[in-house]
Amino acid sequence: GAACALAAARELLAGERAAFALTRPPGHHAGPDFFGGYCFLNNSAIAAQALRDGGKQRVAVLDVDYHHGNGTQTIFYERADVFTASVHGDPATEYPFFLGHADERGAGAGEGFNLNLPLPRGTGFEAWCAALDTAIDAIDDFNADALVVPMGLDTFEGDPISGFTLKSEDYDTVGRLLAAAGVPTVFVFEGGYAVAEVGVNAVNLLEGFCRSI
Known part of the structure; x- marks a missing residue:
């Protein structure tokens, strides 16, 4: 799974506009010294670091999974070269519970480079999109030259372990x-x-993206 994410990052470094790593298990709950939520290696963080190593100066990670990417946040929390944003279920009631709150904005050199947009269970598409727009505006302000999207689809209304209604x-x-x-x-x-x-x-997500680039 991590190798697949690396391959996708290398496609961007070779000049592609976009690449999709279709991989399991997921990764965004894995941190530098912990794992959880079915995640053992943080595929998205590995891709983001590969983009930095390959010459991208300012990389953004925009996590759209229902659950907060606590591992990704932890990995980059004190860095200013990778901006992390996440739209997710409120950790007051949702896994991973202990991270993902709106007041977590980064630390040290990374202060101001982490954005959490927690939403209550039952949030519909209009409110979810408004949060996504806020995250995209922040990434635009950051002037990112590459973007990694941890593409969680458990925001779907029929997902058995989540609570949004897309x-x-x-x-x-x-x-x-x-x-x-x-x-x-x-x-x-x-x-x-x-x-x-x-x-x-x-x-549907990938086709919507491809029709719009």
Whole structure:
């Protein structure tokens, strides 16, 4: 899975506008010295670091999984060269509980380079999109030259372990909004447990993105 994310990052470094790492297990709950939430290696963080190592000066990570990417936040929390943003279920009630609150903004050199946008269980698409727009605006202000999207699809209304209410057709709009950021993008597959619909939702997001670049 980590090698797949690395391969996607290398596609961007070779000049591609976007690449998708279709990989399991997910990764964004894995930190520098811990694992959890089915995650053992942080695929998205590995991709982001590969982009930095390959010459991208300012890399952003925009996590759209239902659950906060606590591992990714921890890895980059004291760094100013990787901006991390996450739209997720409120950790007051949702896993991983102990990280992902709005007042966590980074530390040391990384202060101001971490943005959490927690939302309550039951949030619908309009409010979720407003939070996504806020994250994209912050990434634009950061002037990122590469973007990694931990592409969780457990925001879907039928997901068995999550609590947002996005519909399959909404993911086309999500893809278009991400494309509007105008940044070379690596998508790294994360959560999504409504097995019958997860493929449709993934394709809808990627097709929406590809039609808009």
